[in-house]
Structures are given as C-alpha cells and as structure tokens.
C-alpha cells in the first residue's frame with residue numbers, strides 16, 4: 044500500500060514543540076446551522092507571536108472563501124491540503140476571514156460538529172475544532188470568542204454556546220442567538236448545541252455573591268431524571284470554594300446531555316457537554332454505581348473550570364496536567380461525600396485492574412508521553428488515574444497544608460495561560476524545603492515500580508531497621524529505569540495490632556534503610572498505607588497478611604491485606620488445579636471472610652468491598668502464563684465453597700440489610716445494598732438461582748434488579764430467559780437501561796456467552812453509531828476474562844471484526860478496543876498465536892485509521 048493513501052504516520056514529538064507563529068486575540072464565529080450543510084464564517088484577529096507562516100488546521104472543510112484584512116485571497120496566495128491552510132507573508136497584526144461548509148450529519152467520528160438524535164452538538168477536544176473551521180487548533184492559542192447562530196426554530200429552538208448569552212429570539216421561523224465568552228480559551232473548549240431540549244433550572248450564589256444560573260438541558264421527558272446531577276453540581280461548586288478557594292467565574296453554567304458521545308463528558312467553558320449516562324439518574328432506572336458516576340463526572344467536569352479551562356495545557360503531552368489533577372480533585376470530592384476508605388479501595392481496584400495492566404504491556408507509556416501518532420489514543424488510565432496518583436504523592440510528600448498553598452501558587456501563576464507539568468512541579472517546589480527534583484521522573488518513566496523489603500530488630504540497641512528496595516521493569520523505549528522518589532506511609536504495630544509508630548518515609552534510592560528506636564520489637568509493619576504510592580509491594584508473608592487483614596488500623600491496608608492473602612491462596616489453587624488436584628478451601632480465607640461478615644454492621648460498604656474476591660484479571664496479572672480457564676474455575680469454586688461453609692452467616696447478612704428504602708441513595712443505604720448483593724453472589728454460587736430470581740421479582744430499584752439479573756444470567760435455562768425477557772420488555776425504550784441488558788449478557792459466564800454476544804451484535808437495537816451501545820456489548824465482552832479468552836479464538840475474532848467495522852466510521856472508538864489484544868504475550872502459545880493473528884488481520888486492512896494503526900502496531904511490536 045502506498046504511503047500517500049494512508050493517514051499520516053509521522054509521530055508528534057514533545058521535543059519538537061515550537062510556540063505558535065500567531066496568537067488569536069479574538070474570534071467571531073457565525074453559524075448558519077443545518078444538519079447536512081452548515082456554513083461557518085470565522086473572523087480571526089491575529090497577532091504575531093513567533094517567526095513563521097500562518098498555519099491553520101482544518102479537516103473535512105469545504106473552503107468557500109478566505110480574505111486577509113478585508114481583501115479576498117486567490118488560491119495562489121495560500122496552500123491548502125488535507126489538514127491545513129497555510130498563508131505566507133501575513134502582517135504582524137491581521138484580520139483573517141474564512142467561510143466554510145461542513146456536513147454534520149455525515150460526521151460519524153463524533154468529533155467536530157455532528158448530529159445526535161434531532162440535535163447538533165460539538166466535541167472539540169483534542170482536535171475537533173479543526174473540523175468546524177480553519178484555526179490554529181492547539182491549546183496554547185487562547186482567544187476570546189463571540190458566537191452567532193441561526194437555525195430552523197422548529198427543529199433547533201435551543202441555541203447554546205460558551206460564556207454569557209447576549210441575545211436570542213426567533214424571526215420568521217429562524218431561531219438566533221449570540222453568546223460571548225469573556226475568558227480567553229483554547230479552541231478545544233469551544234462548544235455549541237442546537238437542539239430541541241428542555242432544561243432543569245436552578246441557581247447557585249458563589250461565596251463572593253455572584254448569582255449563577257444553572258441549567259441542565261436534556262430531551263423532553265428526561266427532566267425528571269436530572270435532579271441528582273443538579274444536586275451534584277451545586278455540591279461541587281460549594282466544595283471547590285471550601286477546599287480550594289476556587290469560585291465560578293461566569294453568570295451561566297449549562298450542561299447539555301447527548302446520547303451519542305465518545306467519552307464520558309467534556310468541560311467546555313460554561314457549557315459542559317455530557318454523555319446522557321453521566322447525567323440521567325433515578326432509582327428506578329439507575330444503579331447506585333450510576334448515581335455515584337453521575338456525581339463523580341459532574342464534579343470532574345466542573346472542577347476542570349479551574350484545572351483545565353482557566354489554567355490549560357501548553358500542548359497535548361501535558362494532558363495529565365489537567366486530567367490527573369482533576370481526577371485527583373474528583374476523588375477527593377467523592378471521598379468527602381461518602382466513605383474515604385471505601386472510595387480509596389474502589390480507586391485502587393480500578394488502577395490495578397487497568398493502569399497496572401497497561402503499564403506492564405506493549406502500550407505502556409509515561410504520564411507525560413514523549414511522542415504519539417494519534418493523541419486520541421492517549422486518553423488512558425495512565426494519563427488519568429496514574430496522573431491522579433502522582434498529584435496525590437505530592438500531597439503525601441509535602442503535607443496537606445503545603446499542598447493547598449502549592450495549588451494556590453499554581454493557579455495564581457498560570458491563570459489564563461497554557462502550562463506544563465514543570466509549572467505544576469515548580470509551584471509545589473516553591474512552597475517546600477523537600478527537594479522534589481527527582482519527583483519529575485514520575486512523569487517521564489513508564490512502568491509500575493516493584494518494592495521488596497527486609498526487616499531486622501536489634502535487641503541490644505532496641506532499634507528496628509526497615510530496608511526498602513525499588514525496581515521498575517523495562518517498558519517499550521525505556522530499557523533502563525532510575526530510582527523514583529516514593530512516599531512510603533508506614534505504621535509499626537505491636538503484637539496485638541496497636542499502632543506504636545506511624546510516619547511517611549521518602550524512599551529515594553534503589554535500596555535504602557530506615558532505622559527506628561522503639562520501646563519494643565514491632566509485631567508487624569504496615570507498608571504503603573492508604574496506597575501512598577502506585578507501586579506493587581511484594582514479599583509479604585501470608586501470616587503477616589492475615590495479621591494485617593485482622594488488625595491494621597489503616598482500613599485501606601486491612602482490605603488490601605485480605606486481597607493479597609486471597610490472591611496468594613487462589614493462585615495456589617490454580618497451580619493445584621493445573622496438576623489435576625481438587626479444590627480445597629483455605630481455612631485462613633474462610634476465617635477472614637467470616638470475620639468480615641461478623642463485623643459487617645460496623646461499616647457495610649467496607650465489608651462489601653472486602654467480600655469481593657480478587658478479580659480474575661488481577662489473578663491473571665500475577666501468573667507467568669495466564670490460564671483463564673483455571674483461574675475462572677478456581678475463583679468460582681472458592682465462591683461456592685465459601686457460600687456453603689458460611690451459609691448461615693451470608694443468609695443472616697442478606698436478611699439483616701434488607702431495609703434500605705429503594706429510593707434512598709445515601710451512603711448507608713448504598714452500603715447496605717452493596718453488602719446484600721455481595722452476599723447474594725455467594726448464595727447463588729452455593730445454592731443456585733432461587734434467591735436471585737426472588738430478588739429480581741421483588742426488586743424496588745435498579746441496583747437490586749441488575750444485581751439479581753447478573754446472577755441469573757450465568758445459568759442457562761428458563762429463569763435466565765424469563766428474567767432477560769422481562770427486563771427487555773420493561774426497558775426497551777430507555778437506551779441507558781437497554782445498555783445494561785446488553786452488557787449483563789456480554790459479562791455472563793454461561794456456556795453460551797459467545798454465541799449470544801454474536802447474536803446481540805446483529806440485534807435490532809445494536810447501533811454502531813452509538814458508543815454507549817458498542818461499549819455495552821463489546822467493551823463488556825472484552826472485560827469478560829474467561830469468555831473473551833475462549834481457547835477457540837472466537838472471542839478475539841469477534842472483537843477484530845468489530846474493530847474493522849468501527850474503524851470506518853469512528854476510529855477513536857475502534858482503536859480503544861485493540862488494547863484488549865495487546866496482552867497476548869501473557870498467554871499460552873496457542874492463544875498468543877490467535878491474538879496475534881487478529882492484530883495482523885487488523886493491520887492488513889488498507890486505509891486503516893491512524894488511531895487503530897498506532898495501537899495495533901504497538902501491540903504487536
């Protein structure tokens with residue numbers, strides 16, 4: 044295949060960063076909106092900033108006219124190619140006017156201006172604005188925007204954009220509106236909505252007395268499901284004032300919900316655009332998890348107003364500067380709303396299951412990558428979740444008070460500017476005496492450090508010495524690793540588990556010893572409390588883990604010790620199974636689960652977390668050659684054996700926590716349901732589907748209903764069929780709930796999952812243009828660690844077929860799914876061959892998108 048036929052495969056390198064030749068001081072946009080042909084006129088006020096020609100990005104734009112300082116330019120005055128419009132000899136101050144035609148209805152990539160349902164919506168991060176108009180589409184070009192829109196009033200009565208509304212009305216059946224955003228912003232934060240929407244309205248008064256009109260815009264009929272999102276928005280606004288002193292800075296804050304959306308939500312200045320999945324929630328149709336996700340994402344996007352919008356990124360290599368920081372902020376917000384320990388547990392569970400896994404594979408990359416082919420491939424758990432851990436480590440190292448001052452310094456210094464991770468680092472260094480130079484390695488070095496340790500007690504000197512060692516395995520492009528600055532929060536416990544000393548150590552060397560003078564020999568050391576660094580701690584004995592699981596005063600580590608203990612014994616059972624021996628239940632695991640059930644009333648949400656056995660994917664990560672069948676059989680056998688051995692205890696818990704009101708979404712009510720559903724899973728494993736069937740019928744809300752259904756779909760038969768049928772009939776017209784119907788089947792462990800997923804792929808309700816639906820089926824299926832890795836290879840083939848189909852319409856979504864095949868090296872040679880063959884089949888496709896090409900080729904390398 045000739046190179047010119049395919050999208051550019053030249054990497055973009057951080058080292059090549061150059062300041063833009065021109066800044067745009069002001070931009071006036073004029074939209075004549077219609078689904079098939081929208082006319083966009085842009086007037087850019089330009090000011091020279093660095094040497095070079097004026098280069099404007101632009102893709103899939105039909106150029107109608109271009110003029111400079113009022114003078115029309117003939118096509119001999121500019122060069123136009125697939126991606127850009129370049130003009131030489133532009134004066135240092137100039138006004139450029141362009142006019143283009145675009146086709147939103149044909150835009151299936153869902154980036155730029157596109158249609159969804161009967162409305163028009165934009166998504167511009169990271170490089171969608173260039174599909175709206177010619178512009179230096181890079182985050183270090185910050186301009187003030189004024190936006191005019193006109194559209195058919197019957198179809199598009201609501202016209203929204205960023206900032207404050209100057210005017211709106213209807214004349215001769217044409218709706219018009221004009222908006223102005225007083226804050227300079229990069230083009231990726233531009234947004235426009237033209238649709239027939241209704242709003243839930245409210246208001247918030249900031250602490251300095253600014254009254255802000257709040258609006259959540261949704262399709263008619265969905266207003267009643269916006270109350271939770273609105274509450275979350277107001278709580279977030281208040282929280283950012285209380286915790287970080289950050290106030291909202293416009294008179295309007297709008298959120299518009301859209302059904303077809305590539306990501307979760309987008310922080311456009313003053314006009315957040317949300318995937319409906321993160322706005323709409325009521326107890327009838329949304330689970331407790333959905334309620335929490337709505338709360339978290341509303342908070343996340345709102346917090347971006349300061350960490351992302353007011354202070355933005357110089358270039359996309361700095362993406363974690365806004366994303367890692369904003370995830371950290373939403374994590375802190377959520378832990379203030381609910382239980383901090385349970386939130387930490389959930390976050391670390393996710394980090395390990397996704398980021399640790401990526402960091403150990405061919406797609407590993409640093410928190411600040413040095414190079415990319417396609418930036419859309421870098422919205423990863425490394426940028427987001429590991430990035431949040433990096434921010435958290437600053438706080439752990441320098442302390443909460445200093446961190447808060449560091450944040451103030453960061454915002455004050457970089458307000459209305461495009462910053463780098465060095466700017467964040469410098470702000471933190473400026474308020475502490477601790478030398479943070481070495482800390483920058485966390486941004487530059489990929490991979491998860493492994494920590495080992497030794498302990499010794501000197502009876503004569505009454506000193507305890509802890510020796511810590513760190514090592515990070517090589518990752519692609521980084522064969523040698525340097526030691527990192529790692530905060531190690533420790534607790535020294537006596538023989539009965541009481542804490543005798545607690546401190547945060549700073550590990551800087553490859554190997555380093557710390558000595559403590561103590562009144563007595565410690566009974567145990569609790570290391571990396573509250574997960575003080577994103578590392579893998581190795582070499583804790585089972586006796587130590589059992590002790591910590593029972594006694595540690597750090598709740599996170601108590602949970603973690605039980606997880607590690609359970610992993611160790613389950614992996615033993617996997618080995619036993621592989622040599623043909625029967626499963627036997629470890630007494631220590633049984634005792635620990637029994638103790639958890641005994642203590643459940645103290646903190647039901649915590650108990651629910653502690654009852655969940657380590658995920659199959661996590662067990663897989665600890666095997667040299669992954670055996671998905673053995674892992675699955677063993678984990679199921681353990682669940683069943685525990686359910687039988689502790690039957691009375693599980694029954695008791697299931698009965699005892701039945702009282703939460705169905706529409707109560709407070710922490711305690713959610714905790715009670717989570718615990719009850721954890722018990723249900725053991726009871727189903729031990730006693731069959733009767734309980735799940737009863738819960739399915741009696742369920743008073745979606746949390747109970749879906750948990751019941753999840754248990755029922757594992758067993759083929761009439762109970763499963765009638766539940767799935769009833770669920771479908773009830774929810775056929777609610778897209779978000781129907782997504783659950785798809786994913787619950789894709790996650791099922793039933794013998795026929797593969798054929799069912801194949802059938803669902805051509806179900807009438809399958810919609811390739813809708814990312815939520817695709818994720819509900821294919822995303823859920825790739826997360827099914829047993830069925831996806833079916834030794835026939837049929838799961839891999841199904842995935843690759845989807846990737847190839849999706850690549851033609853929505854490469855961003857297509858490419859994401861390729862990562863599931865990236866783990867091939869971890870499997871037996873037969874599965875390796877099958878996975879590689881699918882990657883090769885994907886790469887053989889002519890006209891493969893750059894997105895999919897990058898991930899598939901890196902996955903194979």
Ligand code: PHE
Pocket residue numbers: 166168169305306307308309310343344347366422
């Ligand atoms: N910036 C969005 C966030 O809040 C995510 C996003 C990225 C949305 C790209 C759309 C496209 O994390």
Ligand code: ZN
Pocket residue numbers: 343347365366369
């Ligand atoms: Zn974000």
